[in-house]
Amino acid sequence: MKRIAIDMDDVLAKTTHVIIDRINQLVEKKYSYEELMSGNTSVKEEFYGHYLANNSFLWEPGFFENIPVNEDAVEVVKKLTEHYEVFIVSAATEFPNSLKEKIGWMEQYFPFITWKHIVFCGHKHMIQADYLIDDHEKNLHTFTGTPLLFTAPHNLHIHDFQRVNNWKEVEKLLLD
Amino acid sequence: MKRIAIDMDDVLAKTTHVIIDRINQLVEKKYSYEELMSGNTSVKEEFYGHYLANNSFLWEPGFFENIPVNEDAVEVVKKLTEHYEVFIVSAATEFPNSLKEKIGWMEQYFPFITWKHIVFCGHKHMIQADYLIDDHEKNLHTFTGTPLLFTAPHNLHIHDFQRVNNWKEVEKLLLD
Numbered sequence: 458m459k460r461i462a463i464d465m466d467d468v469l470a471k472t473t474h475v476i477i478d479r480i481n482q483l484v485e486k487k488y489s490y491e492e493l494m495s496g497n498t499s500v501k502e503e504f505y506g507h508y509l510a511n512n513s514f515l516w517e518p519g520f521f522e523n524i525p526v527n528e529d530a531v532e533v534v535k536k537l538t539e540h541y542e543v544f545i546v547s548a549a550t551e552f553p554n555s556l557k558e559k560i561g562w563m564e565q566y567f568p569f570i571t572w573k574h575i576v577f578c579g580h581k582h583m584i585q586a587d588y589l590i591d592d593h594e595k596n597l598h599t600f601t602g603t604p605l606l607f608t609a610p611h612n613l614h615i616h617d618f619q620r621v622n623n624w625k626e627v628e629k630l631l632l633d
Numbered sequence: 634m635k636r637i638a639i640d641m642d643d644v645l646a647k648t649t650h651v652i653i654d655r656i657n658q659l660v661e662k663k664y665s666y667e668e669l670m671s672g673n674t675s676v677k678e679e680f681y682g683h684y685l686a687n688n689s690f691l692w693e694p695g696f697f698e699n700i701p702v703n704e705d706a707v708e709v710v711k712k713l714t715e716h717y718e719v720f721i722v723s724a725a726t727e728f729p730n731s732l733k734e735k736i737g738w739m740e741q742y743f744p745f746i747t748w749k750h751i752v753f754c755g756h757k758h759m760i761q762a763d764y765l766i767d768d769h770e771k772n773l774h775t776f777t778g779t780p781l782l783f784t785a786p787h788n789l790h791i792h793d794f795q796r797v798n799n800w801k802e803v804e805k806l807l808l809d
Binding site: 550557561578579580 | 636638720726727729730732733736737747748749750751752753754755756759760761762777
């Protein structure tokens, strides 16, 4: 059975959506996910400037508890578990408060994936799998299997990997 | 640089010592680590019977916070980091309350190993490394590198792996 490693933030979970809400509150702006996806570089640079200066909320208790699940993620991951060994691999050890919250989040949305198949790490380069679905270039570059770049506003400029734009595309690629 | 994955409980941390204390309190007995290491099978069976019936404390907040560090572990792991890429890999996702506590424990005793090199998982068979130092047969059996069995009372009967009895022996094997 082939093994798939799947990232959480901005792959299973709509983390950037929640980050945008927080930044809008903190700097009194009205950035939107659609705007960041539009390719307007100056808006994006401005937003990520605010984000880098104001992201301490990532370390606060509660942040990772209430992130909406991505469209079609539950259904497609459920189907994947019928044909692959699925691991959830989240680079979360930087955020100690997030760890228990992420276990709870998985129980809420993906009860069919237990603690046995959840991995929290810093680097992902020691993960052995056939596929890695991730939104971060740094994780995909060192991966020894087939990397799949899951589209997010911060990776639109990356062209080094096969791209999947949403979970329907993952389904088509890995299950059809 | 070769990569070593190192387990936490009963390898870096004297977890069984603390478990014995808890069981002694719960069942009003006086088991000792030395007794469990002596090879007296009936005492051991009795102890692990009590343990299996009374181990809910493993899931309680605080349990993993105050476990003593193993003899020579800090010094030898420090030296290992100078010659190997060292990852700490703990099968801890079963115990959501332990995760933040284990990050704090690592910061306390092994501040030279950051969150970047800490991995929490259920199964360990997706970990890619040259060596795995672990006290559990189940983790070593599926490991694709060289497995090293770290002696603990529950693994004295295992003869399938190269054994290291303490951190001085690890030093001799991997650094001499």
